[in-house]
Amino acid sequence: MSSAVTTPGKSVGKSNYTIPVGPLHVALEEPMYFRIDVSGETVNAVEINAGHVHRGIEYLATKRSLNQNIVLTERICSLCSNSHPEAFAMAAETIAGLTVPERGQYLRVIAGEVKRLASNLFNVAILTHLVGYESMFMHIMQVRETAQDIKEGVFGNRMDLGAMCIGGVRYDLDEETIGILTAGLDKIEPEVAEIVKTFKTNGSILRRTKEIGVLAKEDAIACGVVGPVARGSGVDYDVRREAPYHVYDRMPLEVRTFDDGDVWSRAMIRLHEAQNAIAIIRSCLKELPGGAVNLGTKLDIPPGHAVAKAEAPRGELIYYLKTNDTEQPERLKWRVPTFMNWDALGLMLRNAKVADIAIIVNSIDPCISCTER
Amino acid sequence: MNFLRLFARNLREGPYTEAFPFAPAPTAKRFRGKIEFDAETCEGCRLCERVCPAGAIKMERTAEGMTFDCWHDTCVFCGNCEFHCPTKSIHQTADWHLAHRQEDKYRMVEHGLIPFQVCTECGSKGLATAPAAGSANPPLTAEEFQHVKSLCPKCRGKFMRARKTKAKA
Numbered sequence: 221m222s223s224a225v226t227t228p229g230k231s232v233g234k235s236n237y238t239i240p241v242g243p244l245h246v247a248l249e250e251p252m253y254f255r256i257d258v259s260g261e262t263v264n265a266v267e268i269n270a271g272h273v274h275r276g277i278e279y280l281a282t283k284r285s286l287n288q289n290i291v292l293t294e295r296i297c298s299l300c301s302n303s304h305p306e307a308f309a310m311a312a313e314t315i316a317g318l319t320v321p322e323r324g325q326y327l328r329v330i331a332g333e334v335k336r337l338a339s340n341l342f343n344v345a346i347l348t349h350l351v352g353y354e355s356m357f358m359h360i361m362q363v364r365e366t367a368q369d370i371k372e373g374v375f376g377n378r379m380d381l382g383a384m385c386i387g388g389v390r391y392d393l394d395e396e397t398i399g400i401l402t403a404g405l406d407k408i409e410p411e412v413a414e415i416v417k418t419f420k421t422n423g424s425i426l427r428r429t430k431e432i433g434v435l436a437k438e439d440a441i442a443c444g445v446v447g448p449v450a451r452g453s454g455v456d457y458d459v460r461r462e463a464p465y466h467v468y469d470r471m472p473l474e475v476r477t478f479d480d481g482d483v484w485s486r487a488m489i490r491l492h493e494a495q496n497a498i499a500i501i502r503s504c505l506k507e508l509p510g511g512a513v514n515l516g517t518k519l520d521i522p523p524g525h526a527v528a529k530a531e532a533p534r535g536e537l538i539y540y541l542k543t544n545d546t547e548q549p550e551r552l553k554w555r556v557p558t559f560m561n562w563d564a565l566g567l568m569l570r571n572a573k574v575a576d577i578a579i580i581v582n583s584i585d586p587c588i589s590c591t592e593r
Numbered sequence: 594m595n596f597l598r599l600f601a602r603n604l605r606e607g608p609y610t611e612a613f614p615f616a617p618a619p620t621a622k623r624f625r626g627k628i629e630f631d632a633e634t635c636e637g638c639r640l641c642e643r644v645c646p647a648g649a650i651k652m653e654r655t656a657e658g659m660t661f662d663c664w665h666d667t668c669v670f671c672g673n674c675e676f677h678c679p680t681k682s683i684h685q686t687a688d689w690h691l692a693h694r695q696e697d698k699y700r701m702v703e704h705g706l707i708p709f710q711v712c713t714e715c716g717s718k719g720l721a722t723a724p725a726a727g728s729a730n731p732p733l734t735a736e737e738f739q740h741v742k743s744l745c746p747k748c749r750g751k752f753m754r755a756r757k758t759k760a761k762a
């Protein structure tokens with residue numbers, strides 16, 4: 221927990237404190253260290269320090285074959301776990317000039333959107349927890365549990381779907397799993413609509429999230445933020461629309477923006493994208509073509525290098541892959557959404573109340589593990 | 594959100610949590626759990642060992658043949674081995690009951706053995722692996738499969754080449 225240290229000499233009426241928060245703290249999901257200078261109840265300056273969960277994954281990746289790295293990259297991040305192998309596989313496919321079979325592309329979209337649905341619900345649930353609305357937290361987590369059941373029923377795991385492989389996907393849908401998927405979506409859809417309604421009307425949520433942690437559009441552009449954080453500040457950018465991959469150009473994708481740039485806007489973007497994910501999965505199921513789901517297991521990836529990007533639940537994810545004539549990549553590097561977004565925390569936390577710090581930090585949906593890898 | 598309605602619903606439906614361990618927990622059919630290995634159908638290609646990102650699989654030549662070991666405490670249940678296995682001799686079951694005592698940690702292993710056999714043609718020693726039937730055209734019949742399986746690598750090659758020439762003619 222945090223302890224207060226007085227900074228001598230600065231007390232003019234209100235007292236100035238420096239509060240260390242983290243690296244282990246009840247309000248943080250992951251280790252991160254904040255040094256917060258406050259005057260009274262208001263934040264003056266924030267210093268963010270990282271490096272507590274560095275696992276050396278970039279190095280590990282160069283010690284594993286491309287096929288092994290599909291699994292390793294999935295374990296970089298838990299909530300965006302599907303997007304990492306997805307972007308990695310896309311980079312490998314670009315190098316080898318491979319085209320994923322159409323059915324495989326649809327199945328990739330389905331896997332990605334199921335993850336987005338669950339991930340966004342999780343973040344919104346944590347927000348209600350930080351606001352102190354515990355019954356709502358329990359309820360959203362229960363709704364998300366249905367999404368977890370979909371993942372377990374269709375992919376065989378609650379977090380790491382294991383859906384991707386170079387050249388397509390590793391799973392296929394049959395009547396039974398399509399049944400699990402649609403039944404789950406039918407259950408989640410009305411619940412999410414109710415949650416949206418609550419977010420628009422509930423006093424405790426509105427009071428703690430409206431005009432809190434504001435990031436103006438100019439600042440959002442200057443920081444280069446991505447994902448729901450960017451769209452919550454009026455930056456109209458989504459990789460799925462700007463550089464469509466798989467079959468996103470045929471999907472009922474609806475990119476929404478809010479101009480306020482506060483915690484509430486970011487939560488509403490996430491809820492909207494959860495709803496949109498359901499629509500996208502439904503349209504995939506309707507159009508799902510037959511045929512192969514991947515290009516088989518014996519693929520040859522020649523020496524070369526490529527960049528690929530995908531829209532993870534938290535925003536734009538970029539992969540760089542360089543191969544040589546060994547099985548292992550010569551270099552694998554990725555830029556995760558949180559890396560872009562956490563710089564903006566300094567601006568969002570300026571003049572914030574101490575009690576809002578956790579809410580604001582959560583609103584960028586930080587993933588420290590994938591940023592530090 | 595009408596919390597009174599939700600409250601009534603939750604009251605009616607009871608807790609969402611499973612009664613496990615006092616009652617069985619429902620498990621999805623596709624759940625990716627414990628590894629199972631079938632030495633009968635394994636080709637001994639060792640692809641599974643190569644693609645396993647965790648290094649959980651170890652295959653080794655011993656005096657009895659080729660051993661297969663999958664360490665469940667190292668396995669990350671990714672399913673890469675099953676995906677790359679040409680015969681699906683290795684596969685993930687829906688069994689997730691892997692809790693164990695500390696003293697049992699080195700026993701959480703799926704073990705298998707592909708034994709040595711004496712070639713029915715030439716009498717030399719070879720591994721009793723399943724023949725790599727994937728590339729055979731036309732596909733091997735059940736009898737041919739059993740016959741090829743009983744041969745040493747050299748005699749297998751001879752048989753397959755002869756078969757190919759016959760198929761062409």
Ligand code: SF4
Pocket residue numbers: 634635636637638639640641642677678679680681682683
């Ligand atoms: S289990 Fe499959 S991949 Fe492993 S050696 Fe046997 S045939 Fe090859």
Ligand code: SF4
Pocket residue numbers: 628644645646647648649650663667668669670671672673674675
């Ligand atoms: S499931 Fe994954 S970690 Fe486990 S043995 Fe197979 S390849 Fe290795």
